[in-house]
Amino acid sequence: MKNKKFPRIKSKLILAPMAGVTNVAFRILCKKLGAGICYTEFFHTDALKKSDVFDVVNDERPVVTQIFGNDENKLFEAAKSLVGKTDVIDLNIGCPAPKVIGLGSGAALLKDLDKVESILKKMNTLNVPISCKIRLGINEKKIVALELAKIADKYCCAIAVHARTLEQGYSGKADWSYIRKIKENVSIPVIGNGDINKVEDVKKMFDETGCDYVMIGRRAMKDPFFFRRANHYLKTGEVLPEESFEEKMELLVEYLQLCKKYNCFEPNNFKLLFIQFSRGYRNSSKLRVEISRIKKFDELLLKVRELC
Ligand SMILES: Cc1cc2nc3c(=O)[nH]c(=O)nc-3n(C[C@H](O)[C@H](O)[C@H](O)COP(=O)(O)O)c2cc1C
Known part of the structure; x- marks a missing residue:
């Protein structure tokens, strides 16, 4: 080559x-x-x-x-x-x-x-x-x-x-x-x-x-x-503010859609990402518990959409 x-x-x-x-x-x-x-x-x-x-x-x-x-x-x-x-x-x-x-x-x-x-x-x-x-x-x-x-x-x-x-x-x-x-x-x-x-x-x-x-x-x-x-x-040289919780959730919706498209959805990987993305925001620990209880992909997608 x-x-x-x-x-x-x-x-x-x-x-x-x-x-x-x-x-x-x-x-x-x-x-x-x-x-x-x-x-x-x-x-x-x-x-x-x-x-x-x-x-x-x-x-x-x-x-x-x-x-x-x-x-x-x-x-x-x-x-x-x-x-x-x-x-x-x-x-x-x-x-x-x-x-x-x-x-x-x-x-x-x-x-x-x-x-x-x-x-x-x-x-x-x-x-x-x-x-x-x-x-x-x-x-x-x-x-x-x-x-x-x-x-x-x-x-x-x-x-x-x-x-x-x-x-x-x-x-x-x-x-x-x-x-x-x-x-x-x-x-x-x-x-x-x-x-x-x-x-x-x-x-x-x-x-x-x-x-x-x-x-x-x-x-x-x-x-x-x-x-x-x-x-x-x-x-x-300009430091932009971090994106909002809602914007991060929109990104997670996109992530889930891509997982569906490429058949690569792994519940544990998603939970890890959700924990990382939501850390530091209000109610995040309660949300993590709710998310971890959801077993079906479509319900998960719906729930994350609600958070946008
Ligand atoms: C969850 C996780 C998984 C990782 N997996 C790999 C891997 O598969 N291959 C690799 O070379 N490094 C792996 N690393 C190391 C990272 O590529 C990187 O070298 C390390 O996190 C230091 O960079 P950072 O300070 O920007 O996180 C992993 C790190 C983390 C946190």
């Missing part, structure tokens, strides 16, 4: 991969609200053999599909099965979940950079751009991010850096200085990630690290409108 570059995208803001969140419906909403590109949830190499798991649709492309696993051949085969169906295939080298690490995948790969090199090298023989998403290392005494980034520089079209260690999980502070160090040492685009909470943080990350793109996870899960406000802030 001649052009194995990261896709050209309209905004420098990227939706992070989030298991149980970034399904096709959520990705389409974030793209519409200003995400330049979205990552899928991570797919295990074995899961991809089932036909109903991979959920990318042409309308949302370009898109990044993330995979995880430990076996080089299985990762290669999984990636091969996605050629032509996605725009970038991303290797997860950062998931801290015990189930994932127990299989030697996700952040466990931070312990074996030779293996990572071998996996990326092989994946890169495919006719599709490859990327990876990393953490800094196992803990602060075993930081491997720079070494890993130099490997990625040889085979990948981009690298996303969640600036925490495996042992930090999702707590503590992300150390953006490593994103800067990586940016200074590689030629591929660097995607900075970790601790973006306010629109001002996006500019701060660009300014402090020189990264090419900023990836947003938990903030987008609570508030996909964040992409629109952050793009506006980057353009104008």
Whole structure:
């Protein structure tokens, strides 16, 4: 493939991969609200053999599909099965979940950079751009991010850096200085990630690290409108007010409609989103209880419509 570059995208803001969140419906909403590109949830190499798991649709492309696993051949085969169906295939080298690490995948790969090199090298023989998403290392005494980034520089079209260690999980502070160090040492685009909470943080990350793109996870899960406000802030310096509860509920109606269209409705994922979207608003705990009692899709849609 001649052009194995990261896709050209309209905004420098990227939706992070989030298991149980970034399904096709959520990705389409974030793209519409200003995400330049979205990552899928991570797919295990074995899961991809089932036909109903991979959920990318042409309308949302370009898109990044993330995979995880430990076996080089299985990762290669999984990636091969996605050629032509996605725009970038991303290797997860950062998931801290015990189930994932127990299989030697996700952040466990931070312990074996030779293996990572071998996996990326092989994946890169495919006719599709490859990327990876990393953490800094196992803990602060075993930081491997720079070494890993130099490997990625040889085979990948981009690298996303969640600036925490495996042992930090999702707590503590992300150390953006490593994103800067990586940016200074590689030629591929660097995607900075970790601790973006306010629109001002996006500019701060660009300014402090020189990264090419900023990836947003938990903030987008609570508030996909964040992409629109952050793009506006980057353009104008103006901080727009957050959207109202009613506007957020309208977005949830749209989410449910997309779930129906793409057959991807998962009650638990919806409940999680409802909790995130409604947090901090009046009566939200009472509403959460009401929502969690509703079992039928159409009743749920009706209820959320009433809240708009
Ligand atoms: C619910 C949830 C699910 C996640 N799933 C994935 C995943 O599948 N793959 C991955 O690389 N990172 C995953 N992450 C990590 C995020 O992509 C991101 O790196 C992390 O949340 C830090 O960014 P933030 O501070 O903007 O949230 C997940 C995070 C959350 C909160």
